[in-house]
Structures are given as structure tokens and as C-alpha cells.
Amino acid sequence: MTDLPASKVDLKTVLSTPARVDNSEGMSYLQSVPRRVVTLYLPLSIIVVILLFPFYWMALTSIKPDEQLIDLETYSPFWTWNPTFKHFYKLLFDSYYPHWLWNTMYVAVCATVLSIIASVLAAYAIVRLRYKGANLVGGLIFLAYLVPPSILFIPLATVVFQYGLFDSPMALILTYPTILIPFSTWLLMGYFKTIPFELEECALIDGASRWQILIKIVLPLAIPGLISAFIFCFTLCWNEFIYALTFLQSVSNKTVPVAIVNEFVDGDIYRWGSLMAGALAGSLPLVILYAFFVEHYVSAMTGAVKE
Amino acid sequence: MADIAVAPRAKPQFREASAWDQLKHNRNWLGLWFMLPAMAFLIFFLAYPLGLGIWLSFTDTRIGRVGHFVATENYEWLWDDSIFWLSVFNTLLYTFLASAIKFAIGLYLALLLNENMPFKAMLRAMVLIPFIVPTVLSALAFWWIFDSQFSIISWSLKHLGLISQNINFLGDATWARICVIFANIWRGVPFVAITLLAGLQTVSPSLYEAATLDGATSWQNFRYITYPLLTPIIAVVMTFSVLFTFTDFQLIWAMTRGGPVNATHLMATLSYQRAIIAGQLGEGAAISSAMIPFLLAAIMISWFGLQRRKWQQGESND
Numbered sequence: 001m002t003d004l005p006a007s008k009v010d011l012k013t014v015l016s017t018p019a020r021v022d023n024s025e026g027m028s029y030l031q032s033v034p035r036r037v038v039t040l041y042l043p044l045s046i047i048v049v050i051l052l053f054p055f056y057w058m059a060l061t062s063i064k065p066d067e068q069l070i071d072l073e074t075y076s077p078f079w080t081w082n083p084t085f086k087h088f089y090k091l092l093f094d095s096y097y098p099h100w101l102w103n104t105m106y107v108a109v110c111a112t113v114l115s116i117i118a119s120v121l122a123a124y125a126i127v128r129l130r131y132k133g134a135n136l137v138g139g140l141i142f143l144a145y146l147v148p149p150s151i152l153f154i155p156l157a158t159v160v161f162q163y164g165l166f167d168s169p170m171a172l173i174l175t176y177p178t179i180l181i182p183f184s185t186w187l188l189m190g191y192f193k194t195i196p197f198e199l200e201e202c203a204l205i206d207g208a209s210r211w212q213i214l215i216k217i218v219l220p221l222a223i224p225g226l227i228s229a230f231i232f233c234f235t236l237c238w239n240e241f242i243y244a245l246t247f248l249q250s251v252s253n254k255t256v257p258v259a260i261v262n263e264f265v266d267g268d269i270y271r272w273g274s275l276m277a278g279a280l281a282g283s284l285p286l287v288i289l290y291a292f293f294v295e296h297y298v299s300a301m302t303g304a305v306k307e
Numbered sequence: 308m309a310d311i312a313v314a315p316r317a318k319p320q321f322r323e324a325s326a327w328d329q330l331k332h333n334r335n336w337l338g339l340w341f342m343l344p345a346m347a348f349l350i351f352f353l354a355y356p357l358g359l360g361i362w363l364s365f366t367d368t369r370i371g372r373v374g375h376f377v378a379t380e381n382y383e384w385l386w387d388d389s390i391f392w393l394s395v396f397n398t399l400l401y402t403f404l405a406s407a408i409k410f411a412i413g414l415y416l417a418l419l420l421n422e423n424m425p426f427k428a429m430l431r432a433m434v435l436i437p438f439i440v441p442t443v444l445s446a447l448a449f450w451w452i453f454d455s456q457f458s459i460i461s462w463s464l465k466h467l468g469l470i471s472q473n474i475n476f477l478g479d480a481t482w483a484r485i486c487v488i489f490a491n492i493w494r495g496v497p498f499v500a501i502t503l504l505a506g507l508q509t510v511s512p513s514l515y516e517a518a519t520l521d522g523a524t525s526w527q528n529f530r531y532i533t534y535p536l537l538t539p540i541i542a543v544v545m546t547f548s549v550l551f552t553f554t555d556f557q558l559i560w561a562m563t564r565g566g567p568v569n570a571t572h573l574m575a576t577l578s579y580q581r582a583i584i585a586g587q588l589g590e591g592a593a594i595s596s597a598m599i600p601f602l603l604a605a606i607m608i609s610w611f612g613l614q615r616r617k618w619q620q621g622e623s624n625d
Contacts, residue, residue: 030519044419047412048430051437051493054448057459061451072462115348122345131338144349146606147357148554150575151595154582155360156352158368178353181345210337239441241557242575246583257443261561272451279444290439294432297439301498302505 055283062087062277069272087277096252096259097278104255104282107169107244108237111176115233116226119181123188124214128200138189145182152178153246160247171247172255176237183236184229187300191225192218228300231293238286256282363592370586381593390569391594394577395601400484401573402553402605405491409548410541412492413499418529420500421507431501438497446561449490453477453562480570483563487571490558495551499544506540507533549605554598574598 031039061069063083068075091097122141126134156175165171195218203213219226244258251263260278264271290297329336364381368374385391420431437445452459453476461473476482514532523531556575559565565572565580572580574594582591 040419040422040424043415044424044430047416047419047496048433051434051497054445054452054493055436055440057452058445058448070457072457077459077462118344118348121341121343125338125341129334129338129341131335134338137342141345141349144353146550146602147353148550148602150554150556150578151360151598151602152353152356154578154588154592154595155356155363157583158363158588159352159356159359174348175352177348181348185345235439239443241441241443241560242579245560246579257441257557260447261443272454272457275447276451279447283440283444286439286441287436290436291432294428294435297435298431298501298505302502 058276058280058283061272062274062280064273066273087273088281090274091277091281095263095274096254097256097281099252100254100256100259101281101285103169103253104238104257105285107172107176107255108234110169110173111180111237112230112233114173115177115180115184116229118177119184119188119229120214120219120226122181123185123192124218126185127189127192128218129210141182141185144178145186149179149240149242153242156243157246166247167249167253169253172240172244175243175247176240179236179240180233184233187229187232188222188225191222195221224296224299227293228296231289231296232300234289235286235297360592361596363589364596366589368588368592370583370588374589377589381590382597384590385593385597390572391577393569394572394574394594395597397484397571398553398573398575398598398601401488401491401555401571402549405488405495405552406545406549408488408492409495409499409552410545413496413544414503414541416496416500417503417507418533420504431504435497435501437494438501442494442557443561445494446490446558449486449493450477450562453486477563478567480567483567483571487559487562490562491552491555494558495548499548502544503537503540506537510536546606550602553602553605574601 060078060080063085064080065082065084065086068077068080125131126138126141160166160171160175165174199217199221200213203217208216239257240255241257244255245262248254248258251259254262256278260275260282264275264278363374365376365378366374367377367380416434420427420434424430451457455473455475455478458473458476460476461470464470464474474482476486510533515528518528518532554575555573556579559571559573559576560579563571565576569577574597578591578594578598580591581594582588585591
């Protein structure tokens, strides 16, 4: 009888310990280690290796000397002991690559800033002003998101020509927002909906105009959303191909993706090194940006899908 | 409620609201001002071109020459064009295979990533990289991987003793199709996986615990808990996936440009070739307008097909 309290305490610890483990590990303790290796780690590592191999290959090719690239028998193709930066050198000093990089950056930043400004206003109006027909306009903007560039580029090419924008960065800066605005408006609408109404009501009572409310209250609270929208739009711009391919003609005006496909692809058997160096250098800015803002990126992607 | 606050601040003397006040404070007018920039972009560069494209498809416009209305001549011409029908077939094959496999692998990968393991966050971040890198640039890497002479895949298979000669990946019609579909899957899987993973994380673990206590196997856990709860997000993700696969252009253009002998020409690449390279804007516009019904059908099927299932299960909230 005297040891009853002690056993009670024991029971408690026995019951509570697994529960605490449970919270951090889920039900994974139910599986044995070998089973987890076969059902989880093995397939996962195969998929991850396949997903990342092209980048390894790209990077390796860009630093291999030319003779190793086409001689697969003498040297093991999976590694190189004498890396060279010749291809990058050629890229930087012997081609328009810096120009192309600058063009891409310039177009992407301008188009993104324009679209974010337009989308902030539109999203705020749809969510908070709720003017007559706001829901209809919201639906139309979502539909605009579903219109793919590949059915628009032909008429847009004639439009761009009529407006006299052909072969100028303005052509891209003005057309990219049609891809970006629907997406970022939809994303920002989601963010604005989470901001409590009461804050705005207080501000209205204090005599703030709608514009002041937007700038001083809503935007500071929606900064995570703005960052997400900005990064995602920037990536979309950088990635865009068909408009840039159609609307730009002169070599020095092109963006990186178009220029690499058109200017670096020639009959030369030794082209691979510089081609891969160009591809790597064109991807790195985005990958670095992504590395800093993974969460924002994921929330942009999933946020746009969830709505 | 906000209405009361919008009204001009109480002033001692009453004053009729002037037209200017109306423009400044009426919510409909304010809404119009706020919508103006976005609407201007979307009307001038999206809605107008969309209509113009359909109009162009009924004319014989060429680059540098204004076209005349030719009624349905472009479409009649396409109807008898075997290359056009080949491109339609290719597009449907490409979309169907790539989307189905992307969905299967994406869902599997999402389930794997949802498990607890070391370096979870880093793995998730790494998986998304193929989606971040510009498609054209990764397509070039694939072009090099699938090179006819120096392909690393051919080399590895030869050294494993599985084949004796290099596979002509992008020169053979069947192989070329397999390669572009593979590259598309490679690029699309991270998107599907990460968005589905976000959906998976909203499923409460207690459901699985309860089901496991009731003796459910892991397949039953998936079939009766995960899948039904994930259906809405699957519908959206797959709609987007089908849409972007159907209208894909850059991957094909960077890898094969529609070759060999048009075996990988999609409708988008064919319309680019006819409209911009050959200069037949009218005909190209007809090809891209011909994509619209297919797109609508694809959206309807993947949207309502999955939506209805959700409705049948009596799930009303999200």
C-alpha cells in the first residue's frame, strides 16, 4: 500500500514520455530502421540525385578543359583534376554575356516593380474597398492567370510592332506584367485578407484616407507577402522565354535565356564548355536569391495555388 | 461599417457632397482608381491581344503586310495539314504522359518529404531547385546530357555493358519524345511535390494516429485520409500542371526545336515556326487559337473531375 503513490508517478512518466517523443517524431518510431532505409531514404536519395544531377553536370562541364569534354575514355567523365576557368573568361570578355545579364536584370526588376505596384492597388481594392463587381473582377484576374503566353505571343508581336516597341527592352517591361499581375494580385489578396479590419477602421476614424491606410498600415503588415510576390515575379521574368525570343532582335539587346540558345549554339564541337558556363552563370543569381528566401518562395508558390 | 467612416468627417455646417468628393470617397470610384494600372496592363496587353489573335487567325496577315479577311481558310488549310495533326497528337501525348507521371512522382515525393528525418528543411529546399532555374538553361543541360556522341548516359550504359552503341537520344523520334517528356517531368515534379507537401502539412497527425490505433495499414491511411483531404489542392495543382505542360514552348525549343522530322513539335512550337520564322502570322495565329478549345477542355476535366469527387464526399469546407 505504501508504494502506491510511487507507482502512480511511474505510470505518469511512462505515459508522458512517449507522448512527448510523439510530438517531435510523429509515428515514425513505429518503423524499424532497415524498413525506413528501404521505404524512405533509398527512394528519396534516388529522386534527389536525379533532380540535382543536371546541375552537377552543368557545373562540371563548365570547368572542364575542352579535350576532356570530348575524350570520355582517357579521363573519367565524372570528375576533373585540372579545372579551368577558360569558359567563364570567354563568356565575360569575349561575348556580350555581361550585356545580356544586365538586360535580364533590368527587364526583370522594372517589370516586377511595375507589376507589384499595380497588383498592390488592385488587390487592396478588391479585398478591402469591395466596390461593385469586385468579386467578378477578382475572378477575371484569376482567368487572366490561366491565359498562357504561347497563345498570346503572335498577336502581341503585332501589337508591340504597332506601338513601336519592337527590339527594345520596353517591349518586355510592358508585356511581362500581363503574366505577373494576375499571379501577384491573387497572392496579395490572400495576404491582405489576413490583416484585421479593425486596424483600418481605427485609421479611418482618425481621419486617414484610403491611400494613407494602404501606405502606412496595410503595406507594412503585408511585407512578407510583398517579398514573396517580388521574388516569385522576378524569377518568372528571368525565366520567360517566348516573348523575349519574339520581341527582341539585335544581339546586344537579348536576355540571357534567349541569347544563350541563339548565340552560343553553333556547329562548334567545343561549344559545350561555354554553353554550360553560360547556363550556370545565368542560373546562379536565381539560385542565390532562392537560397536566401526559401520560405518566401514556398509561401508564394503554395499561396497562389491555395486560393 | 467602413461606410460610416468613409463619409467626410463631421463638420459643423452641412454641405452637399461635390462631384470631387464623390470621386475621392465613393468606394466605387475609389475602386476604379485603384484598379486602373492593373486593368490598363491586362486590357492592352492581354485581353486585346487575345481577341486580336482570334481575328488574325481569320486573315492572311504576314510579317510586314496587312492581311485581309479570309474567313476560315487558315483552318481549312490546317485541317488537311498532316504536320498540324502530328503536332496535336504530340501535344496530347506530351501533356498526358508528362502530367500523369509528374503527379505520381510528385505525390510520392511529397509523401516522402513529409516524413521526419534529419536535414528535412535542407532537402525540401534542394528539391525545389529545378523549378527555380530557368527552364531554357536546364534544358540546355539536358541537351548536353542527351548528346548523340558525348552523352553521359550512353557512356555509363556502355561501361555497364548494357548497350554497345551510343543511343541517338535526340535524333530518333521515339527517344526524342521520351527525352523531352523526361525533361518536362524533371522540371515539373518539384512544383507538384512542394505544393502537395504544403497540403499534406495541413492534415492533422491525430487522424493518422487514430486510424493506426484502429488497425489501418499505411495504404489505408493514404487512401482514406491523405487522398480525400488532399483532393482540392490536387485539383488546383494538376490544373496548372496540365495547362503549363500543354502550352510548353521553351523546353522543346531549347532541346529539339520540334525535330527530328517534327516528332516533338508541339502546337506552340509549330505556331512559332509558322508565324515568326516563316512569317505567316495568320496561319500561326490559327494554330495557337486552335489550342484554346483543348485548353478549356483540359481545365474543365481536371478541375470539375476532381471538384466533383470532392463534392460527392460531402466536403464543403476547403
